[in-house]
Amino acid sequence: MYTYDTLDKALLNQRVAxxxxxxxxxxxxxxxEDQFKPLRLMNGLYLQTHAYMLRVAVPYGTLSSDQMxxxxxxxxxxxxxxxxxxxxxxxxxxxxxxxSTPDILYDLSEVDLHAIQTSGNCIRNVTADPFAGAAAxxxxxxxxxxxxxxxxxxxxxxxSFLPRKFKIAVTGADADRAAIKFHDIGLKIVRxxxxxxxxxxxxxxxxxxxxxVAPLIRPFLPAKDILRYLDAALRVYNQHxxxxxxxxxxxxxxxxxxxxxxxxxxxxxxxxxxxxDLLAVNEKEVERIRDMFALPYLRPDTDAQAGxxxxxxxxxxxxxxxxxxxxxxKVPGYAIATVSLKPVGGIPGDATADQMDTVADLADRYSLxxxxxxxxxxxxxxxVRVADLPLLWAALDQISLATANAGLVTDIIACPxxxxxxxxxxxxxxxxxxxxxxxxxxxxQHNIGPLDIRISGCINACGHHHAGHIGILGVDKxxxxxxxxTLGGQGNRDSAIGKILGPGxxxxxxxxxxENVIATYLNMRTIGETFSETLQxxxxxxxxxxxxxxx
Amino acid sequence: xxILDTKGQAHGERRGFSEQQEPxxxxxxxxxxxxxxxxxFAPTDTDSLAHTGVSLTVDDDLSDMxxxxxxxxxxxxxxxxxxxGRPFSTAVVLRRDFEFKGAILAAGDFLPDQALxxxxxxFSAFVVPEQFTAKQFKSALLAYSVAYQPGLGxxxxxxxxxxxxxxxVAAG
Ligand code: SF4
Numbered sequence: 001m002y003t004y005d006t007l008d009k010a011l012l013n014q015r016v017a018x019x020x021x022x023x024x025x026x027x028x029x030x031x032x033e034d035q036f037k038p039l040r041l042m043n044g045l046y047l048q049t050h051a052y053m054l055r056v057a058v059p060y061g062t063l064s065s066d067q068m069x070x071x072x073x074x075x076x077x078x079x080x081x082x083x084x085x086x087x088x089x090x091x092x093x094x095x096x097x098x099x100s101t102p103d104i105l106y107d108l109s110e111v112d113l114h115a116i117q118t119s120g121n122c123i124r125n126v127t128a129d130p131f132a133g134a135a136a137x138x139x140x141x142x143x144x145x146x147x148x149x150x151x152x153x154x155x156x157x158x159x160s161f162l163p164r165k166f167k168i169a170v171t172g173a174d175a176d177r178a179a180i181k182f183h184d185i186g187l188k189i190v191r192x193x194x195x196x197x198x199x200x201x202x203x204x205x206x207x208x209x210x211x212x213v214a215p216l217i218r219p220f221l222p223a224k225d226i227l228r229y230l231d232a233a234l235r236v237y238n239q240h241x242x243x244x245x246x247x248x249x250x251x252x253x254x255x256x257x258x259x260x261x262x263x264x265x266x267x268x269x270x271x272x273x274x275x276x277d278l279l280a281v282n283e284k285e286v287e288r289i290r291d292m293f294a295l296p297y298l299r300p301d302t303d304a305q306a307g308x309x310x311x312x313x314x315x316x317x318x319x320x321x322x323x324x325x326x327x328x329x330k331v332p333g334y335a336i337a338t339v340s341l342k343p344v345g346g347i348p349g350d351a352t353a354d355q356m357d358t359v360a361d362l363a364d365r366y367s368l369x370x371x372x373x374x375x376x377x378x379x380x381x382x383x384v385r386v387a388d389l390p391l392l393w394a395a396l397d398q399i400s401l402a403t404a405n406a407g408l409v410t411d412i413i414a415c416p417x418x419x420x421x422x423x424x425x426x427x428x429x430x431x432x433x434x435x436x437x438x439x440x441x442x443x444x445q446h447n448i449g450p451l452d453i454r455i456s457g458c459i460n461a462c463g464h465h466h467a468g469h470i471g472i473l474g475v476d477k478x479x480x481x482x483x484x485x486t487l488g489g490q491g492n493r494d495s496a497i498g499k500i501l502g503p504g505x506x507x508x509x510x511x512x513x514x515e516n517v518i519a520t521y522l523n524m525r526t527i528g529e530t531f532s533e534t535l536q537x538x539x540x541x542x543x544x545x546x547x548x549x550x551x
Numbered sequence: 552x553x554i555l556d557t558k559g560q561a562h563g564e565r566r567g568f569s570e571q572q573e574p575x576x577x578x579x580x581x582x583x584x585x586x587x588x589x590x591x592f593a594p595t596d597t598d599s600l601a602h603t604g605v606s607l608t609v610d611d612d613l614s615d616m617x618x619x620x621x622x623x624x625x626x627x628x629x630x631x632x633x634x635x636g637r638p639f640s641t642a643v644v645l646r647r648d649f650e651f652k653g654a655i656l657a658a659g660d661f662l663p664d665q666a667l668x669x670x671x672x673x674f675s676a677f678v679v680p681e682q683f684t685a686k687q688f689k690s691a692l693l694a695y696s697v698a699y700q701p702g703l704g705x706x707x708x709x710x711x712x713x714x715x716x717x718x719x720v721a722a723g
Contacts (some may be wrong), residue, residue, distance in 0.1 A: 011697050018694045035682075038633070039664060123636065151699040157671035158643060158703060161636025238640045273648065278701060343606075 001064050001370065002147050002292045004112040011154070012109045015116060018104035019043050027099060042122075042160075044115030045101055048420050052096040055118040056108060060128035060146035060170070061089040063371040065360040070111045072356035078104055083356070087126055087413055087462055089373050090118055094420055114269075122160045123153035127169035129177045133293055133380035136330045140189045140197060142178070144290050145226065148281060149547040153229050157233045163241035164249040166234070167206075168359035170220060171322040174493060179375065179468070181205045181214045181495040184251045185233065190220065196222045203233060204255030205265065207461035211497045212252045215260035217267065223286075225271075227279040232270035236263070280449030295383070296368070301333025304386035311326040311390045311469045320442060321393050321404035326384075335386050336510075338406040339379040339396060344440040345433050348414045349377030351401075358399045366392050375464070376413055378406065379422055408445045409453060409518070410436040413464055417474060418481075424457035426474025427507075434511055437525055439518075448518060452491070468489035469531050470517060471498040472510060485512040487517065487543060488535055499540060502548050513547055519547045553679045554656070557670035559689040565658065565678045576713030577654035577675065585611045586604075592653030595715035606658070609637045613649060620649040628674075630659035639672040642702050646673050663691040672703050 003443055004012065019039075026036045040046075044055040056071075060382055065489045071091055075083045079093040086092055096104070109115055117124055117465045126146040133141045138167045149168060153159070159166075169183040181185025186202035199221045205214030221229050242248045253261045313318035322491075327336040339359060341349050351359075366388045372380035379401075384392055396402035405411045411436060415421065417428030439445055454468030458475075465471030471486035482504035491499030505513050518531075520543050535543075554562045554576070563576055570581050582604040583591065592599055604625035605616070613620075620626070626645060628638040638657065645651040657677035658668050666688050669677055679685050 006695050011695065012698070014697075015696050022664075035662075038662065042664070121636075154699050155695070156700060157668040157698075158639040159636070161634055161665075163638065235640050238636060239644075243637075244637055449609070511579075523722060 001062065002059070002112075002289060007507050008112070008151075009109075012112070012114055012116075015043075015114065015155075016105045016109050023102050031060060036355050038120070040101075041119045042117070042226045043101070043105065043119035045098075046119065047238070047422075048094065049265055049422055050420070051094065052098055052101070053420070054093045054101060054104060054115060055086070055090050055097045055114045056082045056093070056113060057125040058085075058089050058373045059150055059371045060115075060126050060132070060143050060220045061130045061371060061375075062128075062132070062143055064111070065363040065369045065371065067111045067113055068216045068356050068360040068363065068371050070108060070113065072353040072360070074104055074107060075353040078369065082350055082352045083348070084347070085351065085373055085377050085379070086415070087349075087375050087377060087415060087464055088125065089130075089375055090125060091373070092416075094416075109146065116154060117160075119165075120160070121162045121164050121166075123149075123156065123162075123166045123168065126150055126153075127178050127180075127183065127375060129171045129173055130374040130380050131177055131327065131336050131382060132372075133163070134329050134334075134336050135173050135175075135177075136328045137175055138172045138330065139191065139295050140172045140250060141290070142172040142187075143187060143293050144286065145187065145189070145199075145223070145261065146170050147289050147293075148226070148286070149230065151472060152230070152279075162234070163243045164246070164251075166237075166251065168230075176493040176495075177374070178389070179464070179491040179495065179518055180387045182207055182211075182464070182491065184328065185230065186214050187226070199223065200224060201229065201233075203267075204252040204260070205495070206250050206252040207464060208250070209247050210253065210256075211461070211466040213365060213438060213495045213497065214252070215255065217255075217260055217264035220504060224281045224283075226516050228274050228276065229267070229271055231279055231452050232274060236266050237272055238527060240266075248532045262425065265415060266278065289313060289339065295331075297330045298301065298334060298383070300331055301387065304333040308389055309323065315390075317397075317402075317404065318390055320446060322389060322404055323405040324404050324408060324446070325402075326389065333386050335384050335389060337381045337384045337392060338374075339381060339401050340403040340405055340411065341378050341401070341518070342398050342405055342411050343403050344410060347429050348412055348432050351379075351506045354453060355401060358395070359401070362392060362395055377501040378411070404442060405445055408449050409439045409451045410445060412436060412453045412455060413468070415457050415460075415462035417455070417463075417482065422461075423460060424474065425476035426457050427484060428457040428463055428474065431483070431507065431510065434507075435514055438511060439513065440503055448522070449530050452489075453514070453520070454489070464491060465489070466497045467495065468498060469535070472514075475504055477504065480506070483512055485510065485517070485547075487540055488532075490532065501540060516546050517543050552681060553685050554676050555679060555685055555688055556676040557674070557692070561685065562676055565656075575602070576604065576625065576650065577656065578602065580654075582606050582625070582627060585616060588616065592619070594622065597622045601623070602651075603666040604656075607641070609635055609641075613641065613666075617649055620645065620651040623653055624653065625654040625656060626651060626708040627656040627673075628655050629659050630657065630661045632659075633661045633665060636672040639668060667695055671698065671700070701715060 002050045065213035128142040169180040172189040188200040199216035325338040367381035412432040414428040414432035418424040452469040455472040456463035456465040467489040484504040486498030490496040600622035624715040654675040
């Protein structure tokens, strides 16, 4: 885990002091709401439908147990006893008083947390693989590079007022659990033929009104040049990105209008002009950061699996949970465990203060004090001994966090939608709850297999609906809430954008439509075939026929 | 309107963006638009340019005026609105690609909270927008003593940059 040194802390403390002063001026009436708005947004403070909402960054999705406890404390002290993990590896507190925000930021700073750049047209919290440092398929720990990018992008003098927000994602694994090609810049850690570490650079991905899968614009960038290259790309964007139309301001539109080749040339030209030493990543700094993320020695235990098999013989619920919610760790005898924040009928991503405290305790006991947050709105305990899985599962079960549904039909991603968000066309959360209740039966879920439902309350696509196997988008048709269905999205290595199936449905209709889509798949699948595979083999037509001939 | 330099010192006034500057501002006795610059001077009029400043909007194209910059006394970059951050990059590019050595002045719509960004992007001074006070800008300049990035475009090194100066890496 990265811990702040005195310089990191100085900057953070100064940030908190600055915001305390701004809030004081606002409350005293020295600042109008108009003048205050850009300042509060730079500190992640939004004004929502009912109250202020504070968005706090979980840096590249990694939390220590103490940091999680601080979230619990804030939920309990300043909010209504819970927090909401978002689809961007952040946490949101939805019921905040303006006057408390400086104290909240101060409390967060005590454990190196902040709300810096969680909103505004700047470089946002870097997204990374939630299994970083634990995954068996990882080439290098993306958090090392994410931290370097975090530092470089924090209060950047030149890139804090970009045409639009800017999101960077880093993965060190082939499986891509960070959906890097749906980010403004996606970085995949690779080695070249000579064995040197570097990045593949993808630019111009995104969702929203015009979704794009990012094209590759640099097949190999030496690791030391990462900041120089980002600097070049951001400068091209800052100068040439559109500012006349908010819907055309993201870098994806610039890349699309210039063409990936031309954009790449422009960045290379800028890159060449930059002093190679000025932003060269300092070797000592890389090692300092790398050391902080290094795993302690973990003794491999090749017999552990046999013990677990025995425990699973005794307990079918444990077996199901292990099958869906655990992944292979790089050290034999360890596992990566997903803590589902999608209990049946629950609000995706919500966790109570008590749950957060217990997860923190479990992380201390079973996972070297580490917790991860996924963009799919779940938590992860990354370093659990296989032998401890039955105990962990039982403890999670006691706090209703042992739902065995990771990656299944009820593991739904949903944005806050009309219940909180002022931009929404339609409700997302109640829809997710109804679908979850409809498919509550775990045996049925396991029978359906891997299936990714994602819901956004408007075209801003915070619920990543474009990248869901089944995507649901809330639209407003002449004052009526409707839901549009897309099929075939993918948020992984084979990123793809789902296709709209046909006219939208009302709330009851969309539940029926999801049921029909799944029934159609179950009818057509061959043995062992997943939803995505069947969809690929058969195309959209059978689903369309079933939906629009029978509803 | 009051002009503050990057140390928070008052530095004369910019009177309603008039062309004539008395006393001269950063060596410029007149500040002209991009169109007027090209109309009235040739890049070879180095003596005149040494006493001239140009005021640029966010839409002006620097490459159109490349020959002038090495000789001009000052460049004013006008923010059309504080959210439009193009002038930050313009300042960097002016110093690096156009060999501009004179003063860069920020004018137009920006916030006290951007003051440090301005100076760290290579601006030399700024015209305090009417709705704010010099005091707000002065305290904003003192808000941070550290930064993660090196000063850009020849920015004065008022801040310590974090950690060691860069050396080559052989990471991995
Ligand atoms: S997708 Fe739309 S409704 Fe949902 S959180 Fe984002 S902006 Fe709000």
